[in-house]
Every structure is written in C-alpha cells, then in structure tokens.
Amino acid sequence: MKPYLSIEKLTQRFPDGAGGELTVFEDASFGVEKGEFVVILGHSGCGKSTIMNILAGLAEPTSGVVVMDGQAVRGPSLDRGVVFQNYSLLPWLTTLKNVTFGVAARYPDWSKAKVIDHATEFLAMVGLEGDVIHRKPSQLSGGMRQRVSIARAFANHPKLLLLDEPFGALDALTRGTIQDELLKIWGQMEQTVFMITHDIDEAILLADRILLMTNGPQARVAESVEITIPRPRNRTEIVEHPNYYAIRNHLVQFLGKRSKELAGQPTIAGETNRPETVRIDKTEPQDDPEDTQPALVAVNS
Amino acid sequence: MGQLSLNQRAALLSVLMLIVGLLLWEAAIPAQKAVEELTEYERLTGAGEAKAGVPPPSQVLAKAWEQLSDPFYDAGPNDKGIGIQIGYSIYRVLTGYLLAALVAIPFGFLIGMSQVACKAFNPFIQVLRPISPLAWMPLALFIIGDSEASAIFVIFICSIWPMLINTAFGVAGVREDWVNVARTHELGAIKTAFTVILPAAAPTIVTGMRISIGIAWLVIVAAEMLVGGTGIGYYVWNEWNNLDLTSVIFSILMIGVVGMLLDSAFGLLQRRVTYAE
Numbered sequence: 008m009k010p011y012l013s014i015e016k017l018t019q020r021f022p023d024g025a026g027g028e029l030t031v032f033e034d035a036s037f038g039v040e041k042g043e044f045v046v047i048l049g050h051s052g053c054g055k056s057t058i059m060n061i062l063a064g065l066a067e068p069t070s071g072v073v074v075m076d077g078q079a080v081r082g083p084s085l086d087r088g089v090v091f092q093n094y095s096l097l098p099w100l101t102t103l104k105n106v107t108f109g110v111a112a113r114y115p116d117w118s119k120a121k122v123i124d125h126a127t128e129f130l131a132m133v134g135l136e137g138d139v140i141h142r143k144p145s146q147l148s149g150g151m152r153q154r155v156s157i158a159r160a161f162a163n164h165p166k167l168l169l170l171d172e173p174f175g176a177l178d179a180l181t182r183g184t185i186q187d188e189l190l191k192i193w194g195q196m197e198q199t200v201f202m203i204t205h206d207i208d209e210a211i212l213l214a215d216r217i218l219l220m221t222n223g224p225q226a227r228v229a230e231s232v233e234i235t236i237p238r239p240r241n242r243t244e245i246v247e248h249p250n251y252y253a254i255r256n257h258l259v260q261f262l263g264k265r266s267k268e269l270a271g272q273p274t275i276a277g278e279t280n281r282p283e284t285v286r287i288d289k290t291e292p293q294d295d296p297e298d299t300q301p302a303l304v305a306v307n308s
Numbered sequence: 309m310g311q312l313s314l315n316q317r318a319a320l321l322s323v324l325m326l327i328v329g330l331l332l333w334e335a336a337i338p339a340q341k342a343v344e345e346l347t348e349y350e351r352l353t354g355a356g357e358a359k360a361g362v363p364p365p366s367q368v369l370a371k372a373w374e375q376l377s378d379p380f381y382d383a384g385p386n387d388k389g390i391g392i393q394i395g396y397s398i399y400r401v402l403t404g405y406l407l408a409a410l411v412a413i414p415f416g417f418l419i420g421m422s423q424v425a426c427k428a429f430n431p432f433i434q435v436l437r438p439i440s441p442l443a444w445m446p447l448a449l450f451i452i453g454d455s456e457a458s459a460i461f462v463i464f465i466c467s468i469w470p471m472l473i474n475t476a477f478g479v480a481g482v483r484e485d486w487v488n489v490a491r492t493h494e495l496g497a498i499k500t501a502f503t504v505i506l507p508a509a510a511p512t513i514v515t516g517m518r519i520s521i522g523i524a525w526l527v528i529v530a531a532e533m534l535v536g537g538t539g540i541g542y543y544v545w546n547e548w549n550n551l552d553l554t555s556v557i558f559s560i561l562m563i564g565v566v567g568m569l570l571d572s573a574f575g576l577l578q579r580r581v582t583y584a585e
Contacts, residue, residue: 065488083491095485099507099583108503112493145584 009074010038011199012062012167016280017071019057031057032226034280035071037218039167044193044200046210047228048258049220050266055203059171062201063089076166085113088165092172094152096144096159103140106130106159113163129162130155132195133188150181154188161192170202174209183242186212194239207258211251212242218282219261222270229269231282232257235290249289257287330365337364363554371554372561386546388538390559394566396538400456400531401524401570404463408520412468413513416475417501420509426476433473441466441527445534455535462531467520474516478509510581518574525567540566 016034023029031054039045049055060066062073064083073080080087096105106126114122130140133154144152153173160168173189174182186209193200193213204210210217211234219230235250245251312320338361379391419425441462448458482505490500532541540563547555 063488063492065491083488083494085492085494087492089488089492091485091488093485095489097486097489097504097507098585099510099581109493112495143584 009077011041011043011076012039012201013074014038014058014062015072015074017058017061017073018069019054019061019066020069030225031223032220032228035226035228036281037228037231039199039201041199042197044202044213044215045218046202046204046214046216047218047220048204048207048210048262049226050222050262051205053220053223053226053266055220056171059089059169059201059203062167063087063169065089085163086166087169088160088163088167089169089171090153090156090160090173092175094144094149094156096152096155098144101141101143102130102135102147102155103127105144105155106162109159109163126158126162129158132161132192133158133185148181149177150185153177153185157185157189157192161196161198164196164198166199168198168200170200172203172205175205182206182209187242189213190240207255207262210258211236211254212240212245217258219258219266221266226270227280228282229266230261230285232285232287235286235288250287253287253289257285334364334366337362361553363557367554368557368561371558375555375558385537388543390540390543390562393538393540393543393559394562397528397532397540398566400459400539401463401521401528404460405467405521405524407460408464408468409471409517412471412516412520413475416472416513416516417479417505419472420476420479421505423480426480433469437469437473441523442530442534445531455537459528459531459535459539463524463528466527467524470519470523471513471516474519475509475513478512478516479505481512482508507581507583511578511583514574514578514581518571518578521570521574522567525563525570529563 014035014037016036018033018035019031020028021031035058047055047058057066061068062080064080064087075086096102097108100108103123103126106129107122110122110126111117114125117125127140130136135151135154135158139147139151144155147155153176157173174185177185190213192198202213214234217232217234218228219232220226221229232254234254236245236248236254375390379389381387381389382392419429444462444465445458448461449455452458452461486504486508487500490504495503528539529541529544532539533545536542536545540559544556544559544563547553547559
C-alpha cells in the first residue's frame, strides 16, 4: 500500500556552470500519509526548497516521480496549496480579495456571496476580522500578511498544503502566535501538510514526523523522526514532556554533526534509499530504566 | 504667517512671483509715444506707426479675455476661435495616441512575456525610437498622401515607443511569486494576464502612457506648423505670419495649459493603479 503522497527516487541536477553537473539531491524517496503534518529540516543548499517546488509543480525534477492520491504530479494544481515565505499576496487587492481570488479559482461555480462568506470565515479562523480584511497587504504587519496567506491556502481545501518556511521572515514572538493559529486551524481541518523550516522547536511543536536531510550537494533524506508527543500540543507544555529534549537533542546532533558526516555519500544502485525511521519515546517501558541515552529504535523500512 | 500650511505658503509665493514677473514684463516694454507728441519729421518718417514689438502682459490678458470669451467662433479658414484650434489638435493627438496604445500595449505585453521576443525586437526599437517624429513627415506625406492623416501618423509614431518599452519592461518585471500564485491557482494564460500581470505591470504601463501623451503634445505643435490648415500649431505660425505677437504669446500659454491638463489626467490614472508593496 502506497502512502497518500509518495515521493519516488526524486533526483535534481543542475548544470554547475563549468560544463559539469551538480547533483542537488539524488534518489530521495519518502511518503506522507493523509492528514499527516510532515516537516523537513536541513541546512541551506540541501534542496529543501527544490523538493517543495517539485511538489508544488512549479519545478520539474531531473528524474523521479511524485504520486499523490494515486496520480502523478504534473504541473501546479489547486490540489496542492502553497504558502510562500514572502507571503505572495497580490498587493493591489485587499486582504479579503486576496482570499476570494483563491476561493473563486477553486470553486468557480460558487456565487459571489458564498465565496465572500467562505473567505471571511477562514480569515476569522486566523484572527482577521472586521475592517482589517478590507485593508491592502501593505497596510498589514508581516504576521498579519502571513495569516492572510495561510487563510487563503486553507480556504481552498487543498489535498496537500505546502508551507515553504512560512514564518522565516517573522520575529520570534509573532512566529509563536501564528504557529498557534496554524495548529488550531490544522486541528480543525485534518489537512495534510508538508512544511520546510530551519527552526527545530517549531518543527517539534508542529510535526507528526520530521524528515532530516543531509547537507548538499548530493543531499538525501536520511532520517524520519517521529514526534512522540501527544496532541493537542501547546508550546509551554511540550517542553515539559519527557520526550521533548530527547528528540530535540537528536535533531540538534543530526544538524550539527551527522548531516555533515553523512553528506555526499553516493547512493548505492538498487537501494530504495528510504529514510531510516527513528522513534524516540521515553514514556514507553524500557528494558533498562537506568539508561540515560534516548531510546533509539531504528527500523529500516 | 505661522498658521498657514505648507501648501498655502507655496500658493502665496506662486501668486507673488506671478505678479512680480508680470510687472517686470510690463515695465520692460517701452511705451509708444502718442501721435500728438511726435515731431513733424517723426511723423513723416513713419516713426509713429505702431511698431511690432513684444506686447506687454496687459495686452496678452486682454487678448486672452477676448479669445476665451468666444472660443468657438468660425470666420473662415484663417480665422477660427482658439477652442476650435485646440480641439483640432487634441483630436489629432488622441487619435494618434489611441492607435499607438492599441498597438503598443498588447505588443509590449507579448514582448515582455518572452525573453526571446524581447531580445529580438530590441535592436529595431532602439534604432526607431530616437528618430525625431517629424523626420517621418515627408515619408508619411508621400505614402499616405493626406496631410491630416500624416499628422496623426506622426503622433502615432512618436507616442508608440515609451508605451511599448514601458509595457514590455513592466510585464517582464512582474514578480515571479505573483506568477506562481497564478500558477498554483490554475489560472489560464488569459486570466493570468488580466488578473495578475496587468495589475502588477499597470503602474509602469501608465508611466509609459504619461510620457507618451507628453511627447505627443510636444510634437503636435511642430507637426501642425508643417501641415497647416487647423490646429494650435498652425495657429501659432499663422499669427506669427500676421505679426500678431499678442496672439502668439497667448497661444503659447494655451499650449502649456492644455499640456498640463493632459498630464494631470494621466497623473490621476497613475495614482489609481499604483500599489504599495
């Protein structure tokens, strides 16, 4: 049984400008289940954004396929909504019109009033109500703009929502509030989400699973770390959870050391090259309770 | 003075400069001696004849009052009101200009969408653009064979370039993100062009249109001096031939006023389509 979204042997090569080729990543394969929130972590240059663009249909891979819900992804589609880092709101439209623009594209049969109601409802879900929705994006703060962008994406009920470092340009406090908004709206919608981030704490707060990429070039998705912290999560409570720092340390170690060590290893022909599943759970009964090391259960799938 | 706003103070200063300027101009024109004060000799040598000097502003104002109180009179081919003359000029400018916009904006759009087309057309645009529009006049007169249509053609050819270049530039510079928004929302080519690219490029396009209307109004005066018959340019030249400098100065001022009105109309349009990022 294939996962809902299946990325199979994705390879991206670019000409390196000196007559040769630069392999950004090779044979990347992983899956995302329906309703799952998957975050991809990795250093700049490992090709996260390229993977995102391929999933969005905005870029073509050199080889490999992306299959979603039994169909190969080809070109951009309303089934895959994207929230870009720089919000990508149309500055000449009001906040409301930026959302209705998307809703009208998604549901061309809807009446104008229905489109407006739907858009207003989703703007309210991210905390934008009243006069604010008639302002132009230039009159909104960065955080509010990203809320509009999130509302636009969720309002379209895409089969897959792609978030490309959505909070990268925001200050830490605003980022926290909008992460909460995102968790809230995601909890209500059972939306499948694939997100890029640089922020480890953000990844743990939001994700069901974190994919770790080795450094580029020739990057690969090395590990898939399950976040064994129950939902609903809350930023102040999760840090108290016994698994939090165990997972966090594992991620820090990977990004700090192992992403370099594992980098540039050419893939072995014939290997599936799927990421190693890592499950860290200190709440599970352990054979050796004295063991201070996080329980590492590596399963090669 | 402290209570006056910046605009009020500026307006006051403008009026002051106008009054001082007009007074200096008035004072600089030597008064003509009255006929009775002339000696017999002066009268015989014709020194008492009204000399065609630069008229003082009071005369120009009187002329303006006379002309503007009846702008649309028509007393034969060489004697029409200022309103009729300006009307002819505006008609020619707008006809040539609209034809140019109809060609330049869609064509500029296509060039802007394609890098190949942009590079391929660039050398032609660069050679044709610096040609003085009046240089086309002999060719236009020969090929078209009609002076009226030739004047419109000259307006067409001079207003096409800023609009073409600005449209292509504006369309080519539309942010990739906005195009990606259109793509991820599955908008078709036509819909993307009208709902994303056109509004995104509109400020640049309207800037081109504003430059073009300015150039067109500059050129129409010269073109009408050449083709003759009607229009504000012909009027200026005709009054020069009549040695009526009062009318010449009055019509120069009218050219300025109409040019300013045309420009501010596009200024309003520009303000409407401009957006803040």
